[in-house]
Amino acid sequence: MSRRAWVALSLLAACARPRSQAPTPPVTRYAVAASDGGRTLTIDASLPAGTDGALVVDDGCAPFVRDVVIDGAPAELRDGAWRARCPDGCAVRYRYRLGEAARALDDVELAAARGGALVASPSAWLLRPQPPSQGTFELSVRAPAGVSFGSGLRPTAVDRYTSTMAELPLAPYSGFAPWRARALPLDGGEIALSIVGDYALSDDEIARWIGRAARMVSAYYGRFPTPRVWVGVLPTDGAELFGRTLGNGGASILLDWGRATTLAQRDDDWIVPHELIHLALPSLDARHRWLEEGLSTYVEPLVRRRAGILTREALWRDLWRGLPSGLPAPGDRGLDETPTWGRTYWGGALFCLVVDLELRARSGGQTSLGDALRAIVAAGGDVSQRWELARVLAVADRATGLTVLGDTYAAWAHAPVDVDLPRVFAELGVTVRGERVTFDEAAPRAHLRRAIEAP
Numbered sequence: 210m211s212r213r214a215w216v217a218l219s220l221l222a223a224c225a226r227p228r229s230q231a232p233t234p235p236v237t238r239y240a241v242a243a244s245d246g247g248r249t250l251t252i253d254a255s256l257p258a259g260t261d262g263a264l265v266v267d268d269g270c271a272p273f274v275r276d277v278v279i280d281g282a283p284a285e286l287r288d289g290a291w292r293a294r295c296p297d298g299c300a301v302r303y304r305y306r307l308g309e310a311a312r313a314l315d316d317v318e319l320a321a322a323r324g325g326a327l328v329a330s331p332s333a334w335l336l337r338p339q340p341p342s343q344g345t346f347e348l349s350v351r352a353p354a355g356v357s358f359g360s361g362l363r364p365t366a367v368d369r370y371t372s373t374m375a376e377l378p379l380a381p382y383s384g385f386a387p388w389r390a391r392a393l394p395l396d397g398g399e400i401a402l403s404i405v406g407d408y409a410l411s412d413d414e415i416a417r418w419i420g421r422a423a424r425m426v427s428a429y430y431g432r433f434p435t436p437r438v439w440v441g442v443l444p445t446d447g448a449e450l451f452g453r454t455l456g457n458g459g460a461s462i463l464l465d466w467g468r469a470t471t472l473a474q475r476d477d478d479w480i481v482p483h484e485l486i487h488l489a490l491p492s493l494d495a496r497h498r499w500l501e502e503g504l505s506t507y508v509e510p511l512v513r514r515r516a517g518i519l520t521r522e523a524l525w526r527d528l529w530r531g532l533p534s535g536l537p538a539p540g541d542r543g544l545d546e547t548p549t550w551g552r553t554y555w556g557g558a559l560f561c562l563v564v565d566l567e568l569r570a571r572s573g574g575q576t577s578l579g580d581a582l583r584a585i586v587a588a589g590g591d592v593s594q595r596w597e598l599a600r601v602l603a604v605a606d607r608a609t610g611l612t613v614l615g616d617t618y619a620a621w622a623h624a625p626v627d628v629d630l631p632r633v634f635a636e637l638g639v640t641v642r643g644e645r646v647t648f649d650e651a652a653p654r655a656h657l658r659r660a661i662e663a664p
């Protein structure tokens with residue numbers, strides 16, 4: 210379209226627009242063409258009018274950005290950024306050496322090569338204004354024959370995705386690979402599963418493993434907690450599993466899947482349910498990571514118990530052994546300000562157990578932490594959303610009709626709160642000696658224990 214025609218059209222649009230209508234948020238467009246198996250990306254970006262400032266990629270990723278041309282003129286890298294002044298919008302073209310980045314960085318949070326896949330977080334290779342601009346972005350990807358692009362970003366069509374510019378710096382995991390893709394439909398959502406590499410298990414067996422865990426999590430929450438999650442399965446040595454989840458404008462899970470993993474390990478797998486439970490909470494500020502990890506740590510055995518996979522003995526033995534790691538150590542400054550491993554995983558789980566017991570005790574068994582968590586999902590609070598913690602707690606408290614979550618958070622966030630764990634277990638009627646677990650059904654809170662462990 211010529212500039213003159215564009216002006217005429219925009220005048221028409223301006224005349225027709227009602228006064229009260231909010232201005233359309235600006236759209237940044239990225240068109241990516243991958244070549245050489247995904248090792249080189251050629252990116253055309255269209256920046257909206259008014260862009261003025263530094264263009265950046267994630268820290269450490271600038272050396273792999275090459276040949277930046279802004280409106281036809283070569284642009285220089287200065288202080289880790291490219292300067293763009295675009296009163297009428299800019300056309301930016303550059304190349305990204307993803308293969309080199311993967312070799313040099315070897316970090317799945319940025320770029321890494323794993324068994325034929327190039328894991329590539331969009332924030333590592335999409336040039337964006339710093340600080341983040343307003344509005345949304347649209348990404349279209351063209352991959353060479355034999356390779357496809359898998360991504361947790363929200364798809365709008367085949368190989369097209371969208372999200373907000375504010376979410377781009379933490380955008381979900383993505384990658385180029387000869388993926389073997391399949392969709393796992395679930396009640397309330399779906400898993401877009403992408404597998405690369407060779408395993409002792411067949412793709413069908415891996416898909417059934419992940420699908421079974423997803424149905425367990427759905428059974429706890431009443432539905433699959435997110436409309437769509439991309440799950441990338443990458444090969445690793447041995448027979449271990451490892452997972453990580455990232456939301457922010459979509460949902461993604463990367464699973465490092467040991468090539469030697471066998472079906473005999475499936476009932477002991479807590480990794481896949483743990484990651485899937487992360488989908489059922491909005492993305493929070495980093496200082497609240499203890500709630501993200503604590504919820505997954507506390508809810509995962511309950512999910513497997515309800516599915517009839519975990520015995521009640523194993524459930525309480527794991528809590529008995531794990532929860533002491535969640536107690537405040539000397540110098541602790543509360544959950545929001547003590548990001549140690551113990552306080553993040555088990556301190557968060559301890560918060561969940563204490564809240565769950567309090568809700569059940571105060572309501573006479575009418576409500577529980579599970580009700581609060583299902584209300585968050587019902588309110589659209591999944592990992593693709595970024596919420597303030599206050600909103601999460603408000604939805605949870607409203608659902609239970611009590612203020613237990615908000616009150617407990619207020620007490621625990623910035624001060625070390627000790628919990629008398631021997632007393633908690635004694636009241637629940639739980640004793641663990643070595644592998645042996647015994648239950649005292651006459652203990653004062655044995656009914657709360659039975660309610661929590663109910664299959």
Ligand SMILES: [Zn+2]
Nearest residue numbers: 483487502505
């Ligand atoms: Zn986790």
